[in-house]
Amino acid sequence: MFSFFKKKKTLREIIPQNFVDMHSHLLYGLDDGAKSLNETQDLISDLKSFGFAQFITTPHTTPLVWENTKEQILDQYRKVGKELNMSEVELRVASEYLIDDSFLKRLENEKLLTVKDNYVLIEMSYINPPIQLYEIIMELNSQGYQPILAHPERYNFYKNDYDSFKKLKSAGCLFQINMLSSTGYYGAGITAVADYLLKENMYDFAGSDVHHQKHISAFNAEINLKNVDAFESVLNKNEFFRQ
Template sequence: MFGLFKSKPELKKLIPNNYVDIHSHLMFGIDDGAQTKDDTKTIIESMKSLGFEQAIATPHTTPLVWDNTKEGILAKYDEVLNVLPTEAESLQLRVASEYMMDESFLQRLQSEKLLTLKDNYVLVEMSYINPPIQLMDILFHLKSNGYEIVLAHPERYNFYHKNTEMYKKLKKAGCKFQMNLLSTTGYYGGHVLEAANYLLNNDMIDFVGSDIHHTKHIKGFEAKIQIKAVNNFEKAIANNVFFKK
């Protein structure tokens, strides 16, 4: 597909019509994503215009910051379906969560069934400051409890940019990698773009996600991609069909 372009294309031109997004913050008033009903409506309409067929909202579950509960997330999802029924149906909107792996996560894992992207696939993230001390223990317990681990935006963890061997260890521990679409444009900075290039060049990206929070992210899809391993990027985009309802 990329060969059709004489120069690097805009990101939006690489989004297929059957794209299933597995990472977004479009539900209003629950985290640092959409804040109002109109925000949610605008984001959904924009996602549809970009070619998104389906989307899974993944509000943060981050203790002491976005201290959401499973019940609260499901209640907000019901509210979105109630106040924006047409928009939600047009995107076949579903809900899961993006779980912060911190010192409290193991207790959560033992006490409740997590909200998953599909079947047993769960979206998790780390702090951007440093990985959890118990990281490998957490991953082991996730796998032991029958979960498939989808690690959100590994390219954005600065502490791995000069320690790429950790990416291989995370893979061996059972992590599937979800890269942010905007990382391919340099949206998050040069170091993140470099990490995205490394992961794509080594065919380590399994899935992609928009991680859309607001209209500035939507605007970012107009930028041209900067990554080199475009074939592996397109393959990862196509892999998202796995999550189609």
């Protein structure tokens, strides 16, 4: 008897070969990502087995939690580069910046670590957006940066407020989907928001946002999206970051 139901693909099955990841936490010792050199190596090895080829790792810069300075991130990147066989790993570094009320001061005092050229990865608190959100975006633009908002689908305060997503896009934000949001890893509600944003063609890039082995295991989960073709198209947009 033939099944009328098409088997869902797993996330690992649809990753383009030689995929370029632009959001991860692979550098050990900086944030809630990898905790040791062995873990850094294992995460990279696992991702490569899925088809990943280039990595732009993005440790958090989060006031009062992970107070990583640009110099600290670059120093750790150089250290890890010496410890790894860099001829076998195409690893670059940027940062994922929490935008809060102190972020404008940071913009005044330092040049940001970008994922490519002027493209900078930003995130918000999961509790509420910063009061100066649009002022921050405008200031980033005025200084020549192109903000990419990490995982917009995960901000629950926007769950039923789709006009805010459109307003953010109009203000000049690009959107990056977390790949695991496609599987229900963060919850069915977040997958539903991601599906909406995919349907509306609002995503520009995709990132693994891998921190640890639980994330790696979740790549074996089935995709729970209606707009799978749109998701695959977003994955292919990461070609922009290839070097």
